[in-house]
Amino acid sequence: MARIVAVGLVAGLAWLNPFPYQPSATAGQTTEPTGTTQTTTTEDATTITLAPEGKASAGLVFYPGARVDARAYQDILRPLANAGYLVVILKVPLGIALLNTGQARGVMDRHPDITSWAVGGHSLGGVSASTFAKSNPDVAGLLLFASYPADSMAESVELAVLSVSGSNDGLTTPDKVAASKPLLPPATVYATVEGGVHAFFGDYGEQPGDGEPGISREQAQQQVTAESVRFLDRLVAAG
Numbered sequence: 001m002a003r004i005v006a007v008g009l010v011a012g013l014a015w016l017n018p019f020p021y022q023p024s025a026t027a028g029q030t031t032e033p034t035g036t037t038q039t040t041t042t043e044d045a046t047t048i049t050l051a052p053e054g055k056a057s058a059g060l061v062f063y064p065g066a067r068v069d070a071r072a073y074q075d076i077l078r079p080l081a082n083a084g085y086l087v088v089i090l091k092v093p094l095g096i097a098l099l100n101t102g103q104a105r106g107v108m109d110r111h112p113d114i115t116s117w118a119v120g121g122h123s124l125g126g127v128s129a130s131t132f133a134k135s136n137p138d139v140a141g142l143l144l145f146a147s148y149p150a151d152s153m154a155e156s157v158e159l160a161v162l163s164v165s166g167s168n169d170g171l172t173t174p175d176k177v178a179a180s181k182p183l184l185p186p187a188t189v190y191a192t193v194e195g196g197v198h199a200f201f202g203d204y205g206e207q208p209g210d211g212e213p214g215i216s217r218e219q220a221q222q223q224v225t226a227e228s229v230r231f232l233d234r235l236v237a238a239g
Contacts, residue, residue: 018095019204020094021071039081041074047107048074050081057236058116059086060143061104063097063125072120072202079225085232086114089199097121097128104132116140118160118235120228122201123147123172133159141235143228145201146172148180159190160238162231164224166196170211191227196220 040051048070062081064070070091081087088107093099104119118141121129126147133139134153141160142153146169153159161184165177174192181188191201195214199207200221213220 018067018069019207021069021074021203022205023075023203033094039078045164046091046103049089050074050078050087050089052081052084054084054087056114056128058118058140058232059088059111059114060118060232061107061129062087062089062143063104063119063121063128064089064095065121065123065125066097067095068202068204069095070120070123071141072204075203076201076221077228080232083229083232085130086111088171092125097125101128101131102177104129105136108138116236116239118143118232120144121147123198128173129163140238141231143231145197145224148172148177149183152183154182156185157187159185160231160235161185162227163188163192164191164193164201164227166193166198166200166211166220168195168211168214169198170197170209171207173211184211191223192221193223196223200224210220 038053042049055102062073062077064073065231070089073089076085079087090103092103108117117139119129119133120143121125121140122145124195129142130149130153133142134156139159144163144167154174162175163184165174167174199205199212200213200217201224
């Protein structure tokens with residue numbers, strides 16, 4: 001019995017070992033528009049913060065996908081900070097965002113100068129972000145990367161939502177995204193990266209069970225970041 005328990009513990013720890021951050025040969029895979037500001041990156045035990053120069057016009061708290069190193073999202077989200085938005089990527093307990101869906105609240109409380117907040121996440125992290133947004137009416141926007149909520153949010157009509165998915169995603173498949181539409185507010189905006197796969201929403205290499213890409217990682221991430229910046233721009237313009 002002791003051996004069985006030991007083997008189970010080792011297997012569990014191996015499963016929890018995160019997909020590591022794997023930057024491409026061109027560090028920071030997204031192409032950033034000319035005239036953007038420079039960001040400051042700071043890291044502590046629970047967060048990675050990308051702060052723009054000057055006062056941020058809004059903020060995004062981002063939940064990583066399950067077992068994915070939080071640093072794997074700093075390149076794809078940096079253009080949002082360069083566009084003037086505060087971006088805080090959470091380091092979630094044991095790499096599983098569902099273990100603390102309320103973690104975004106601490107970030108928001110630490111930045112009282114930010115008056116407009118969005119939360120977002122990739123895959124299981126998007127499920128956690130959805131749960132937080134549903135129970136916190138001071139959240140103005142929800143940004144989903146290859147994700148959808150676990151429970152209905154159809155009545156959250158004042159919440160702005162952007163769902164970005166990949167047409168070749170083998171995990172959050174197009175069929176799953178389509179089937180989840182009744183769970184989101186009617187005004188939700190959907191964007192599809194043609195040829196994009198699940199692992200293209202971060203920089204952590206390939207992921208078991210994913211589909212075959214029909215586009216490069218760099219091209220896919222350029223589309224994801226462009227849609228995300230436009231989403232935050234709309235959020236600020238709407239007040």
